[in-house]
Amino acid sequence: MKVLITGVAGFIGSHLADTLLGMGHTIYGIDDFDPFYPKEIKLKNIAGAAAHPNFHFFEFDITEKNNWDILGKEKFDLIYHLAAKAGVRPSIEQPLSYLYTNVEGTLNLLEYMRSTGDTKLVFASSSSIYGNCKTIPFSESALTDEPISPYAFSKKSCELLNYNYHHLYNIDIINLRFFTVYGPRQRPDLAIHKFMNRISAGQPIEIYGDGTTARDYTYIEDIVSGVIKAGDYLAGHKNVFEIVNLGNNAPVMLMDMVDTFKKVLNTDFATVRKPMQDGDVDITYADISKAHRLFGYQPQTSFEDGLARFVAWHQAEHAGTAAI
Numbered sequence: 001m002k003v004l005i006t007g008v009a010g011f012i013g014s015h016l017a018d019t020l021l022g023m024g025h026t027i028y029g030i031d032d033f034d035p036f037y038p039k040e041i042k043l044k045n046i047a048g049a050a051a052h053p054n055f056h057f058f059e060f061d062i063t064e065k066n067n068w069d070i071l072g073k074e075k076f077d078l079i080y081h082l083a084a085k086a087g088v089r090p091s092i093e094q095p096l097s098y099l100y101t102n103v104e105g106t107l108n109l110l111e112y113m114r115s116t117g118d119t120k121l122v123f124a125s126s127s128s129i130y131g132n133c134k135t136i137p138f139s140e141s142a143l144t145d146e147p148i149s150p151y152a153f154s155k156k157s158c159e160l161l162n163y164n165y166h167h168l169y170n171i172d173i174i175n176l177r178f179f180t181v182y183g184p185r186q187r188p189d190l191a192i193h194k195f196m197n198r199i200s201a202g203q204p205i206e207i208y209g210d211g212t213t214a215r216d217y218t219y220i221e222d223i224v225s226g227v228i229k230a231g232d233y234l235a236g237h238k239n240v241f242e243i244v245n246l247g248n249n250a251p252v253m254l255m256d257m258v259d260t261f262k263k264v265l266n267t268d269f270a271t272v273r274k275p276m277q278d279g280d281v282d283i284t285y286a287d288i289s290k291a292h293r294l295f296g297y298q299p300q301t302s303f304e305d306g307l308a309r310f311v312a313w314h315q316a317e318h319a320g321t322a323a324i
């Protein structure tokens with residue numbers, strides 16, 4: 001298949017590209033190396049893919065409509081739209097840039113699809129849409145009208161926009177709500193990666209709140225397998241519009257994450273307490289029965305195993321510089 005991945009140089013996009021290339025697909029990838037974190041990291045993310053003859057990379061900003069002409073009206077069997085400004089806390093500082101990239105960028109992609117007649121889209125949505133939903137685990141049928149950050153608002157807006165284009169132009173779409181993804185190449189702004197950087201540097205790690213907040217951490221390989229299964233489902237079905245959780249269905253409390261770090265690293269380290277931050281939710285917890293029913297999604301990786309694999313990657317990346 002000929003597949004387009006936006007945000008291909010990012011954490012999830014680069015893993016998706018590697019896996020799809022390994023399966024024999026041809027990948028067209030877009031990324032503008034958004035400065036949210038360093039370009040060098042993103043170039044490293046796609047170093048393996050870039051060496052593959054079936055990988056075609058296009059560096060451009062998806063928010064500029066004219067930039068899409070670079071693709072020359074190329075048609076795709078399947079499109080995975082992952083390019084976005086990610087992260088809850090920075091969205092509170094820069095709401096407008098989140099709206100531009102996430103909503104306007106998505107609109108430009110949908111318009112591109114309309115112009116080429118492409119009809120199959122998997123969209124990277126987010127568990128943050130559930131806000132402080134009181135009913136756990138979070139089900140796709142829950143009310144999501146109370147986003148508590150501009151990032152959550154932008155992703156919810158994209159889901160609504162996607163429905164609009166599904167209705168008007170028969171574009172088949174699956175919105176996948178990812179639950180905190182972790183593993184090798186994880187974004188450096190995310191908790192596990194930040195913690196590991198601090199532990200390696202011999203600094204105390206910061207605990208926001210009383211340690212009872214929980215996240216449904218989902219290992220990157222499980223996410224990529226779910227994303228590909230969603231794509232396969234789209235390819236084999238007509239008139240599809242779905243919203244589907246991709247999580248682990250096993251939330252981990254912050255204090256348990258700290259203990260798991262200690263176990264995996266076989267060491268102790270200091271922690272400092274900080275107040276809860278605006279935009280942070282108390283818990284994320286995915287009901288994954290719909291993903292299982294629709295396309296057989298079943299995460300395989302326990303938190304301890306996944307964390308051990310992340311730690312091994314981090315130590316290899318920082319070999320010679322780590323304090324432990």
Ligand SMILES: NC(=O)c1ccc[n+]([C@@H]2O[C@H](COP(=O)([O-])OP(=O)(O)OC[C@H]3O[C@@H](n4cnc5c(N)ncnc54)[C@H](O)[C@@H]3O)[C@@H](O)[C@H]2O)c1
Nearest residue numbers: 007009010011012032033034061062083084124178180181
């Ligand atoms: N990582 C998670 O835990 C998580 C959770 C929920 C949802 N998501 C969503 O999954 C997707 C991928 O997340 P990630 O963690 O890999 O993030 P990432 O930041 O590593 O990847 C996103 C990529 O998009 C690119 N990009 C940003 N703005 C762009 C623009 N205007 N034009 C072209 N490219 C642009 C960035 O350069 C980056 O490489 C995002 O849409 C994110 O919102 C991620």
